[in-house]
Amino acid sequence: MTTLNPTLFETNRAAFEICAAITKRASQSFYTAFSHLPRHRAWSIYAVYAFCRTADDLIDVHHDLAGLEQLQQELVAFTTGEVPAKPMWEALAVVFATYDMDRAAFFDMLQGQRQDATFTQPTTAAALEDYCYYVAGSVGLMILPILSSQHRQIRQSAIALGSAMQLTNILRDVGEDYQQGRIYLPKSQLIAHGVTNADFETVTPSDHFIALWEATAKVAEQDYQQGLTMLPLIDDAARPALMAATYLYREILTVAREQGYAVLTQRTVIPKLRQAQVLRQVQQALKQRA
Known part of the structure; x- marks a missing residue:
């Protein structure tokens, strides 16, 4: 990591503010959690999020595979030193100049979006794990250098945390995804729990569906625990924000239950009241770790 240059950030303030607005609009929980970082670290996280949101929207909202390929071309140009004249890239140029960023993870994230563009239901738990890496574990690697100067030692924990959050998204959005013709839960697990399409078409979830949901939630919770093991190697200034993001996302499972x-x-x-309660839990947990 190079020495942080506040002037470089402030010169590009407008670009970072656009990225922050994208983050706040798309994910209040993510924005709230990382708003607790020192300002320039928070701005850096928001710039990475803006990239991820741009890629995700191209597929999930606009169904624009050509647009995703254009984003890939812009990323290739960016990594060779040519910064596209867009606020997101201008902000990311500052981030890459400041932190030891993982370029491969950005390309992996785009590969995950391609999987969504040509979606097929995972057949096994291993296939779902692979998908979760490309769309979310990769994001953990993308933001990790902003959070830790020792990031190379905790890559697997960052991948686990990203995967936990993606599994949480899947469990949160299972009904909405089904209406769009997508079931992210693996075929093998549906068969093992006796779940059929009829279980996705009811108002009241069946016992079979709940058992499947809980089995997946258990995997997510294990991944959250592995993610939390990296806290000792997260920079002191970033630790509260990472814990807040982890606790807030994990709380989605509790609220769903x-x-x-x-x-x-x-x-x-x-x-919002519940979010405030979770953030107080984070403060208590930090005091216990101190």
Whole structure:
């Protein structure tokens, strides 16, 4: 990592503010968690998020595979020193000049979006794990150098945390995804739990569906625990934000349970009051670790 140059960030403030606005609009939990970072680290996280959101929207919102390929070409140009004249790239140029960023992870994330563009339901748990790496574990590697000067020692924990968050997304959005013709839960696990398409088409989740949901949630919770093991090697200034992001995302699973697993008909959202409670838990956990 090079020495942080505040002037470089401030010169590009407008570009970073656009990235921050994209983050806040798309993911309140993510924005809230990382807003606790020192400003220039937070801006760096938001720039990475803007890249991820751009790629994700090209496929999930616009179904624009050609647009994704254009983004890939821009990334290739960017990594060879040619910065496209767009706020996101201008912000990322500052980030790459400041931190020891993992270029390969950015390309892996785009590969994950290609998998979504030509979606097929995973057949096994291993296939789902592979998918989770490309769309989310890669994101963990993308932001890790911003959070830790010892990031090369904790890559696997960062991948695990990203995968935990993606599994949480899948469990949160399972009904919405089904309506769009996508089932991310593996065929082998559906068969093992006796779950059929009919279980996705009811208002009240069946016992079979709940068992499958909980089995997947257990994997996510194990990944969250592995992700938390990297905290000692996360920079002191970044530790509260990473814990906040982890606790807030993990809370989605708890809220879904409290709402009777109503994920087939609604998206689980953490109310602002509950978010505040979770952030207090983070502060207590930090004090216990001190």
